[in-house]
Amino acid sequence: DIQMTQSPSFLSASLGNSITITCHASQNIKGWLAWYQQKSGNAPELLIYKASSLQSGVPSRFSGSGSGTDYILTISNLQPEDIATYYCQHYQSFPLTFGSGTKLEIK
Amino acid sequence: QVNLLQSGAALVKPGASVKLSCKASGYTFTDYYIHWVKQSHGKSLEWIGYINPNSGYTNYNEKFKSKATLTVDKSTNTAYMELSRLTSEDSATYYCTKGNYYVMDAWGQGASVTVSS
Numbered sequence: 001d002i003q004m005t006q007s008p009s010f011l012s013a014s015l016g017n018s019i020t021i022t023c024h025a026s027q028n029i030k031g032w033l034a035w036y037q038q039k040s041g042n043a044p045e046l047l048i049y050k051a052s053s054l055q056s057g058v059p060s061r062f063s064g065s066g067s068g069t070d071y072i073l074t075i076s077n078l079q080p081e082d083i084a085t086y087y088c089q090h091y092q093s094f095p096l097t098f099g100s101g102t103k104l105e106i107k
Numbered sequence: 108q109v110n111l112l113q114s115g116a117a118l119v120k121p122g123a124s125v126k127l128s129c130k131a132s133g134y135t136f137t138d139y140y141i142h143w144v145k146q147s148h149g150k151s152l153e154w155i156g157y158i159n160p161n162s163g164y165t166n167y168n169e170k171f172k173s174k175a176t177l178t179v180d181k182s183t184n185t186a187y188m189e190l191s192r193l194t195s196e197d198s199a200t201y202y203c204t205k206g207n208y209y210v211m212d213a214w215g216q217g218a219s220v221t222v223s224s
Binding site for chain 1: 202
């Protein structure tokens with residue numbers, strides 16, 4: 001199975017700032033990576049697929065990058081509604097696996 | 108708009124089975140996979156498997172092969188997941204998702220399963 005290692009586990013940042021979350025795959029996943037946002041008490045929602053493609057309706061302050069084994073989710077101009085836990089997920093092979101999550105707090 | 112409406116919370120006894128439902132609307136049900144995902148309390152997400160509603164083809168995470176059974180009813184646009192021989196380890200929230208192949212682009216609201224005597 002491909003292991004997805006996310007960091008940091010917890011992140012605190014100020015409104016208007018930018019943050020980055022990283023996801024490292026245990027083997028080359030060739031860009032087959034998605035990012036999800038889960039707000040407290042809700043189901044996850046898709047933000048990014050194919051490493052850098054923005055899902056329809058997602059604000060442009062969210063962006064993704066990376067290749068091979070290393071990927072980054074960037075949130076620019078942090079807003080109060082961005083408080084959530086963020087997960088990466090690979091879909092290079094089966095089983096599909098998720099990262100352990102990054103919980104974002106606003107300072 | 109796409110909507111996946113899941114059945115409500117379930118309280119089940121150890122050793123029993125439970126069948127969760129997921130009614131899809133707002134899109135052509137047979138054009139997209141249905142994935143199921145487990146989230147234990149406060150934990151990350153685990154992929155259980157997916158079903159192709161058009162063909163009935165299933166693909167399971169090895170970890171859940173003897174635990175979960177995925178089916179669909181095309182006449183009602185409903186997907187089902189049956190969990191068998193339940194233990195406390197199966198207490199979790201289970202999500203059905205609409206899969207654009209292996210990207211989960213819409214999620215149900217989740218169904219909580221509690222296993223307790």
